Amino acid sequence: MTSAERDLQPLDPERDPVKWEAMVGSIMTAAQPELERRAVIRSPMVVLSEWFRPAVAATAAVAMVAASAVLFIGELPGDESAGPGIVAEGIGIPNTVADWLDTGHPDALDELVFGMEGEVQ
Amino acid sequence: MHETDSALVARARQGDSAAFEELVRRHLKACYAVALARVGQPADAEDVVQDAFVTALWKLEDCRSPDRFGAWLLEIVRNRAHNYRRYQSMRDALPLTDATPVPSGNDPERDAERGELKEHLLRALETLTELQREVILLFDFEGWPHREIAEKLGISEGSARVHLSNARRTLRSSLGMYKPGGELK
Structure with a gap:
């Protein structure tokens, strides 16, 4: 043109x-x-606020995921197994000790020793 | 290196004067063309363009697609031109053709001829519709292809072609009586 x-x-x-x-x-x-x-x-406060907003959003997202997970796990059948006795059993602590942890009252000392020896054998 | 509008907008948002000046230089002519098409008077168009750029800077956070800064800016120019015209009509402004050319001082005879030519062109522009004026000014000033004009003005490419063709025909018909030094055909 x-x-x-x-x-x-x-x-x-x-x-x-x-x-x-x-x-x-x-x-x-x-x-x-x-x-x-x-x-x-564009002072430090502005820069900070630019970080703050995404941080709040990320925290909210993590909180939502965590809350969902807790609710979901809470609804699983047989979840009452989370007591200290079951945990103790799971990591190999003898039954007598586990019972002690569950009830808070130790059995007689000889029964405790016997139980522990029995488990070890 | 050619920096994108998007990058320049990001820097201008932080108050970078050089970035904003680059945006001004890049888009000034298109803005001026649209403003002139709307207000008809070069001095008024300059006021509108200045006002539009400052408004754009104030509202820079509202520019959702910085890569389309040009189209967003032209929308502001149209709004400011509309407000300006309304304000002028309230003040009973001078007629569009009363423009006084600014002399360069070196050659008064040539200045007078240029001033006369500009006056004729401005008068001829008044015979076009607003859209035709925008299309032909963008085409003649910027040399934009039809596709780009259509995109910036929000019309179809075919429509841009038709408007340009009709505008050219009407303009030449209006200017038919005027042939100074063969500047126009």
Whole structure:
């Protein structure tokens, strides 16, 4: 396309470099206060707030997942097995000791020793 | 290296003056074309464009798609031009063709001829519809392809072609009586 085909080119502001630069300059002068305001308000608090918002969102997501997991596990059948006796049994502690942990009252000392020896054998 | 609009917008949001100036230089001509199409007077168009850029800077966080900053900015230019025209009509502004050309000072005869030509062009522009003015000014100033004009103005490519063709025909018909130094065909 030739310039002759562009009828309105004489109105193009860029044809006059002085005028063009004056236009850019006047826009930048008018924009300066807002640019300065933006540069100043980017203080540590702003940076912190930018971190804070995603952190809150992430925490909420983790909390939701955790709460869902607790609710789900809580509904599993036979979950009452989480007592200290079962845990003790699970990690290999003798039954007599486990009973002691469950009830909070130790059996007679000889029964306890006997029980432990029996388990060991 | 050519920085994307998106990157420049991100920097301008933090008050980076150089980034904002680059955005101004990149989009000024298109904004001016749209403003001139709406307000009809170069001096008014300059005011509208300046106002639009400052407004855009204030509202930079509202620009949801920074990669489409240009289209968003043109929308602001249209709104500001609309407000400006309404304000001018309330103030009983001067007619569109009363523009006084700014002399360059070197060649008064040439300045006068240029001023006369611009005046004729502005008068001829008034015979077009607003959309035709936008299309032809964007095409003549920026040299944008029809596809880009259509995208920026929110019309179809075919429609942009038709508007440009009709605008060109009407414009040349309006300018038919004026042939200074063969600048127009």
